[in-house]
Amino acid sequence: MKSQHADRSTYSQNVKTSRRTLSVKVLAVILVFVVLAGILVFHFFDLQINQHEVLAAKAASQQYMTEKESSKRGMILDRNGYPLVLSSYVYRIGMTPQDVKSRKSGVTDVDIVNQIASQLELDDEKRDTILEQIRSDRVTGWMGLRKRLIDEKTLSYVQIASEVSETKAMALKDWLTANSVGGVRFDAEERRVYNNEMLASPVLGMTRVIDGKLVGVSGLEATYNALLSGEDGYLYARRNNYSNKGVTPFTTPISYPVESSLNLVSTLDMEVQTILQEELLSIATAAGLKSGVHGLVMEVDTGDLLAMAQVGGYDASDPTAMPIGFTDEEWNALSAEEKTQYLSTNLWNNINITDVYEPGSTFKAVTLAVALEENVAYEGTVFSDNPITVQGKTLSCYSGHGHGNVTLRQSFALSCNPVYVQLGQRIGRSTYYDWIRKFGFYDKSGIDLPAEASGVLHRKPSALDFANLTFGESSSVTAIQMARFYAMIGNGGYLVTPRVGCASTSEGLDVMRPFPVQEGKKLLSKRTCERVRSMMTDVMAEGTAAGTFGAIGLEIGGKTGTSRDSTDDDRRTFSFIALNPIDDPQYVVLVTIRKPETPINASVVSARAASRVAARIQNSREKGQRYNSHDLNVLSRQIEIPETEGMKIRDLAMRLVTINLAPIVPTDEYLLDRPCGAILPAPGTMVGTGSTVWLYPAGDYEVEWVTVPDFRGLNYHECIWLASEHGVVIAPDGIPAGVAISQDIPASALTDQVLTHDDSGAPTESAELDSPNDGKVRKGQVIQVSFGSQSRHSSPDNTGDDGTE
Template sequence: MGSMFKKSKQRSLLIGLVWTGCFIMVIGRLFWLQAVDYNELLAAAKETWIKEDVLRPKRGTIYDRTKQQQLAWEVDAYYFVADTRQVKNPQKTANLLAPILKIDADVLAEKLSKKSDSVELRYKGKYKYPEEVLKKVTALDEKGLIDGIYAFPTFMRQYNGTLAAHVLGFLQYDDTAVGGIEQVYDKWLRGKEGYVKYLKARNGMMVTDQPEKNRPPEPSKDLVLTIDSRIQHQLELELEEAIDNYQAKGGTAIVADPKTGEILAMASRPTFDPGNYSETLTEDNAKNLAVQSQFEPGSTFKIVTLAAAIEEGIFHPDATFQSGSVKVGDRVIHDWNGSGWGQITFRDGIKLSSNVAFVLLGQKLGEQKLVDYINRFGFGDITEQLGKKTGIDLPAEGRGYFFGRNLYSSELATVSFGQGISVTPIQQVASLCAIANGGTWHKPHILDSVWETGLEKKVQSFKPESRRIIKESTAMQVRELLREVVRNGTGVEAELPGYGVAGKTGTAQKPDPDGSGYLENKYIVSFIGFAPYNNPEVVVYVAIDEPSSASGNATGGTVAAPVAREIMKKSLQIRQIEPNDEFAQSIK
């Protein structure tokens, strides 16, 4: 008995010691957690149970100059998220959603097969969807055909089809702005993100009525552009029709207000739909030719040589010269028709776009003065490798390619009539605006003003950069000579009775990419002009790339000038510029 009692007592003591040890360990652990690891564990807990959501303001609206037409705006939309733990049959669900979301079924099936509580159903440009898509997905859910698919509200960017696509740019599915006004003024259009922090339950829902901490987003700004959507629409119709008629590779057109440098319309072809960029944007149509393309201007560049010669007092309209050809060094330069027109005046040489006339004017000017005037007109120094951007508020502007050294005599001659250098369409438009407005170069621009949301209050107006480059009397004389080009010269197809058009045609052979000369029968034909010539209200530029013609006579005068005429006519009518009886029967 004593032995049994002693063993029982020892067992009780052992058990007591074990329990006491465990108790001491628990107390020690609690002390450690509360006193030593407290901060680290609290931080981990907050990371787990406190959620932070980004609050994005609604993106600003882009308006045309009338403030009545929206060019880019936000509409209600939805994106879809899958809790794949709830998706019973990934492949079946993918097959049902694929035609609705326009995402390949195999891509969706792969996403739905991942084990996660949050998988966004997005692929390339397919991410945000309008309400009609939501209704279709909801209908599948209500019929019990799909599980674990949830919709969340957001906004999506809306555009007017392809209208002004290259001017506006677009938003990628992740709201990254690409190209055009969207990219250049993204900071204003985007606003500033805010955030909200709150305690969350396991399902991610807020567990308190009030957020723990928040910073509201700063509202975005609305933009008013210089673009007139009515002129833009007409310009695109005319450009599209011309490219179709002449089976051309592409083209571009610009309408500007010469008094301010405002761009009223701008388009390039081929084009894309910014609201559906994932399916329509390609390498061939992504470039805004109006500001990015760089090519030999041809005869439209002769305007600069003419203005320089008049400004320097070396242009005498009634002096005569022998047209046809002229020898410069070891090279013979011919007029565009090969034979010329005999002994003619310089006035007639301008009207007929004689290459020889402009070579002679360039020689009289000399390299230093010609280089200086080309620079004054905004093209840059041609003795350098690259030209000078106009600074227009659009991305990826070209600057032109030049010689990178002093000119040889033959190069001075060819530059005088627009050959041997590359410039951009917008550079040419800015330079002609200076002729049209009396001698002041204005920086071309697209933005008119910045406004609070809903156009409630103007925040900022655009102030264009300007500089006088020639005398008003010089600009007036150039306008009169360019008027003759349209009345009786190479630009007669641009004439618009009642308005008095002035301008210049251009037919530039395209250089061979391998640098070995020029491509056979590959031309960029163009026309640049303004109206009314005595008080210009609009400048219009049109260039058509590689037009074909059954008659073999696809030139700036036959192809581009008629397009410019129609664009000019519509633009003047929209701007309510009444025709003048003085020009009613101006074609002779």
């Protein structure tokens, strides 16, 4: 019985154990299923919720296609419709090697590769490489099987060439199409083409490629980027992943059409821009500078900029190229960071609007206008020009000794600092600064260019700060702010907003849409402006800018300015601002020279440059000078080209400017610290006042042959400009009254005689010209021009038939 009971007990125990084991296994299985289910749920959640957008996008990319169509970037035109900037395409050409073949019989791989190499001007090594890639990726049979077994991948894309011109690319594409050749891909890349190299490049600006599209990053390119870019168009459609791919048949694509870009019409005038750039480069040579010289020309009534330039400039097509004034060795010695720093500080920024400077005595016109408007003085009010002390600091006239008792009118022409301190005291500090705010010197001018700076003036000025500002020191403004103020003086008291963009057009100027002109706010009375302009004429006639060549025969008014930078070795900034013509102003011309390297009176030099710009603009508009007897006497005197005496280019240029000649150094040889190797015309030659003189650094000089223009019918100044344009100079034969009636070397005709020079470079006897350059003369040739009483543009002022009083 006991044994039986024991067996039952053992059996029962085994059953319980078995059940327990089964329960554990079941639980384990259930737990595994729960875990697996949890993992699946987690992954389903991750896929359905967390990665929904990513996976949906991937699925859509497989099922649907999106094609983007970009509009070609619009052009930037000058006011006359000349294209300053336009777009063209260059191409990146590549291939899928295994697909490069022709469906035409008789067109072999060699034919295809030879045509590609010929059109793209590839060398033999590149040609052979392309042929090998095509043949290698297309192998069949045992070699093809072996290639697949060792998993050697075929090339899906190989670039053949980049930056291929549109002409070459289209010629190759046409041949490939005509011969049914596939596997070659043409990717168009838009590029900007700047037609005038350095001209107006800081104004026009630059672009760069962002997400495959050109985007303006500076200048007009940035301000009017939306207008120039247009809007991209898109095509959404179901993708056909079979057959010929593309769009699935019998489906309806959704499209958003491209919005075409527009062309921007600017206020710039390329003729005026060229004039300004040439004259700035000339005075930069005399100042010994390769940067820091800038200027502008603006219409007084509208604020439209006809020209805005600076030295140095940069070629917008290659903005990182070596700038003027450097040799290859000097430029290459700089690090990448140093190069970028120099370019961004001196060239890429438009310093007429981004950089501030102390305006010096040009600011006296501001103080004068406020004084006249507030009726605290008049032209005949007498002031003492003796030194005056403010807060323990003595303020003196620029002359150092003062001019004694002077009238307000005399003080403006002589630029007497103490007089304007006293004027400010009569106006009162609070009232004066209220006017400064009204004139916009604390703010930006509002010009439609990026990165404009505001004036830097004291918020809580002391008595000394106030005194210094009355004659333009201890505070800083931009060139565009000063031009804006003088435009107000010129237009009768309206503060205009400067601008460079004036209209948009889809075609030519006949269908352009002008931008609205912001009406200027009336701040000064017409009478006050007339009185200031009247005193500006004295500066040109008998003041600090007297005797400038460009002003002869014209009614130009202006003001010189000099300021000293105490933080930079006391180096100075010189400027001049002119209104032309002064009786009915049309333009304001501003020229500034910052910290010249030569010891010149640069305010006079800047006045000479500005007056030459004004005169050249006047003559380009077919408005002639009106010479009186004094003018004719000055113009009849010939000037002798000085000896070079081993002088540096910059020192010789400075000397030429002081005797009313215009030095020019070719931009590709703009090395001002080098000795002068050649000067044209040669030393000792007699030339007319205002003539251009060409300087070349020491080294080999290759003789240039130039054509002789026809001077007949032009007045003296017009002859000077035309001679410079052609590379010759004139010398007047007698009094240059009226217009040119004859010249000793006929226009575009071979002269039988040319000047020869002795060892010193002085002219000697004539020698026979033996040259194949028929109809041309050596650059720098002097042409004697005779003038007569005939007048083409206008009759002399208060003169008889001979042009004298």
